[in-house]
Amino acid sequence: MTLATYVEMPTPRRAVDDRADDLLPADLTVAFGAEGAAVPGSVPLHDFMRTAGTLTHAERLLIVGQALLMLEGNYVHLPLKSAMHAVNPVQRLRLLRARLLRQTDATMDPERSFHQEMSSVFHSVRDLHTNYLLPQPFAGMIAYLPFQVERCVDGDRATYIVTRLAQGLSAPTFGVGVEITHWNGMPIERAVAVNADRFAGSNVAARLARGVDSLTVRALRLHLPPDEEWVTVSYTDADGVRRELREPWLVAPNAPAMADAEVLTTAAASQGLDLHADETSRARALLYAPRAVEQTLGNLAIELSTEPVAAGGDVASTMPLVFRARSVQTAAGTFGHLRVFTFNVPDPAAFVAEFVRLAELLPQEGLILDVRGNGGGHILASEFTLQTLTPRRITPEPVQFVCTPLNLEICRRHKDDPTGRIDLGAWYPSMDQSVETGSIYSSAFPISPEDGANSVGQRYFGPVVLITDARCYSATDIFAAGFQDHAIGPVLGVDDTTGAGGANVWTHGLLKALRDVPADPDSPYRPLPKQADMRVSIRRTLRVGALAGTPVEDLGVRADARHEMTRRDVLEGNVDLMEAAGALLAGRPRRRLDLTASVDAGGGLSLELRTTGLDRLDVYVDGRPRSSSDVADGTTTLPVPDAAGATVVQVQGFVAGDLVAARTEPL
Incomplete structure (x- = not known):
């Protein structure tokens, strides 16, 4: 790896709060950053563009x-x-x-x-x-700078701070914590706003969030490479000296996606994904968490634990690009912090199983569930997870097609599910009738099967708070809406709302495959050249519960409480954000409902239960009520006679007549 020479010019020192509009080039120290690459296979932007x-x-x-x-x-x-x-x-x-x-x-x-x-x-x-997805050579590539910038509030003003450096950057005074003041000569706030105008977010916060992201990472599948071949970054170093860094754009292959949206599968048909967020997340993993990428690709072993995490410790995940789990200590107590980076997985059942495993190893006094920056993915993975946090039955969000001849024909071909994977029969009758009624939208039905959304049941019994931001999109919007609609806990927003992307998305390739079952020589879909592609929102989602029927698109999920990210948050592991979340968990009831079931030779069922914060237990076997008992904190044994052949037992816990906990176990 070769590094450009670091050049420093003598300069007078200036106070951090000096006016920026009288800043002259001679007042700065200038450095040239790394010419080496943080990602293997990187090439300068200029060389890459020769192949386009x-x-x-x-x-x-x-x-x-x-x-x-x-x-x-x-x-x-x-x-x-x-x-x-x-x-x-x-x-x-x-x-x-x-x-x-x-x-x-x-x-x-x-x-x-x-x-x-x-x-x-x-x-x-x-x-x-x-989206319009660019063809070769852009497909699968990223343009990047080897550092990350994040917005925070320092005192009463918004600032933009360097929060991470990638391997290869060599500028002695340019490090984590420096404040960016200008970007290619523009005040940083203006540069972010200009970038935001290039993006398609449904609200101002969503666009600005992507404006910050795109300062240093561009997914070339969705966006053309930068016009400039290098950027000049003006910053204030730790000593208050104003300096400049010139850094070239590099282009490299991105980490591979974890799910394929082109093939005729349930996973592809159930996509709800902001592709920009997904590409950016994988690019950042390449730059700043290469070990997690290697573990995900199977090149490194992961050491797992079955013991509850110690205070302040981490829990290793089998899906390191999907989850991060740790114990955090706050003034309000010690809680679990479970970060969900993406729902973009091929197997929702495996996703839920790993979510449950991690949650059960974290402190049970309260869970901080953090989906900031999660662009979505598999809708079933997002909606199936909700059941693990509440005793209430989950109602998945219903979705609608727009009624057009093209959509009607696709639904007609798949109303009897000829593939065994994608059943559109529920939507077909209303779309067929729309020819006569003139309805704009079909009737609404959920993508996630309700049985699957309730098959596992509650597995975490402590209070839960959900942290969101304007980067939350699609399946994550659906998850946040379901979290709020089922009153699981408060929503703490870094921004006022989520990204407001309420839809199921299909690619051109998937639409073509659906139309070609059975084979259709008259299909209007034609193969696209050189790996070009397109995606569209195909079905819009509607809220349930108190906001039933409200579309998620352009509205999003409004936070119940708000926290502005601070300098300590972006530089010290979200410490102020964790304190804000801990304060919301403080004083909320702690429940516990552990269940061990055994069946004796005579068909008698014995339930050993350990409970906290409950005053009554009702027992159901194969869906039928069998007993009800008053309980106190501690261990209780309940016999259930004549249970031979039973397959499932559920115990529901109540306080003053309100259902507050439920545990379902197979026999």
């Missing part, structure tokens, strides 16, 4: 035609987005197609201009589910 620009005129026309097909025929939010944001993406695509028809291979615009227009059309609807 191979789409033919015919391929461009094909891409525009398929985009028109999907937005007109599949996109569920088109009526809403056209009204809310005063945009007409369909007309913009028609105009682009008209311009292309007047061009040839010799006269067509530069390829960057074509990609820029396509991306702009898709971004105009402000929907992170609905």
Whole structure:
């Protein structure tokens, strides 16, 4: 690895609070950062761009035609987005197609201009589910700078702090904790706002969050490479000296996705994912947690524990890119902190099992469940997890198609589930009737089967607080909505709302595969060239409970309490955020319901129960009530006669007649 020479010019010192508008280049010390790469296989942006620009005129026309097909025929939010944001993406695509028809291979615009227009059309609807995905050589690549910037509040002002450095960066005064003041000569707040305008977040907070993310990481699958080949970062070092760092953009392959959204599977059809957040999360893992990437790819062994975690300790996970579990000490007590980075997994049952394993090893006095930055993934993984935190029966969120001839034909072909994986029969009758009724949307039914959303039951019995931010999107929006709708606990927001992405998303490849079952020579979907792709929101989600029928899209989940990230949060492991979460858990009732069941030779069932904070237990065997007993804290043994052949026992715990705990166990 080679490093550029570090250059420092003599400079007078200036106070941190000096005015920025009288800052001159001569007042700064300037350094040139690393030329080496933090990610293997990295190349300078300039060299990478030499390989771009191979789409033919015919391929461009094909891409525009398929985009028109999907937005007109599949996109569920088109009526809403056209009204809310005063945009007409369909007309913009028609105009682009008209311009292309007047061009040839010799006269067509530069390829960057074509990609820029396509991306702009898709971004105009402000929907992170609905994307134009760039072809080779952009697919699967990231552009990055080897450091991370985060926004926080320091005193009464917003600041932007360097919070992590990647391997290879060599600038002695540029380290964790320095404050960024300017970005390529622009005040940092303005640079973030300019970046935010390029992104499709449903609300201002969501766009600004992605504006910060994109300062140092760009997923080239979704966004064109930066216009500049390097950035000049102005910052104030630990001694209050104003300095500048020049750092080149590098391009490298991203870590592979954990789920494939192109194949005809339940996982692909149940996607609710902000692809930008998912790509960015994997890129950051490559830069700052390469060990977790190696463990996930199977190159490193993971040492697991079966013992409850010690105070202040961590619990190793079998899914290190998905979970981080630890014990945190706050003024209000010692609690579990379970970070969920993504729901983008192929197997929801394995996800829930690992969630339960980690939660049971954490302190049982209270759980801080943290989904900040989680862009979603498998909707079943998100909704199946809710049951483990509450005794209440989970009602999954229902979803709707927009009624179009194209969607109707797909539902007709899959109303009897010919693949054995994707059953659209519930939506078909209302869509068929819409030809006569003129309904815009189909009837609403859940993607997650209700039985699966309640098959495991409650496994954590302490109080729970959920931490969200504006980066929470899609399946994470659905999870947060379900958490709030089922009154599991308070929602503590770093931002006022989540990212407000309430939909199930399908790719062009999945739509083509669905239309081709059975084989259809007249299918309007055509293969896209050079790994280009597109995604659209196909089904919109609706809330349940007190807000039943309210769409999640553009509204999101509003926090019950708010916490501004502080300098201590971004530099010292979220200490103030954990204190705020601990304060919400303080004083909330602690419950416990442990169950051991045994069946004797005569068919008698014996239940040994350890309880805390309960005054009554009701026993159900195979769904039928069998007994009810008053209890106090401690161990209780309950006999249940004539239980031969029983398969499942459930014990429900009450306080003053209110259901507060439930445990379900197979026999």
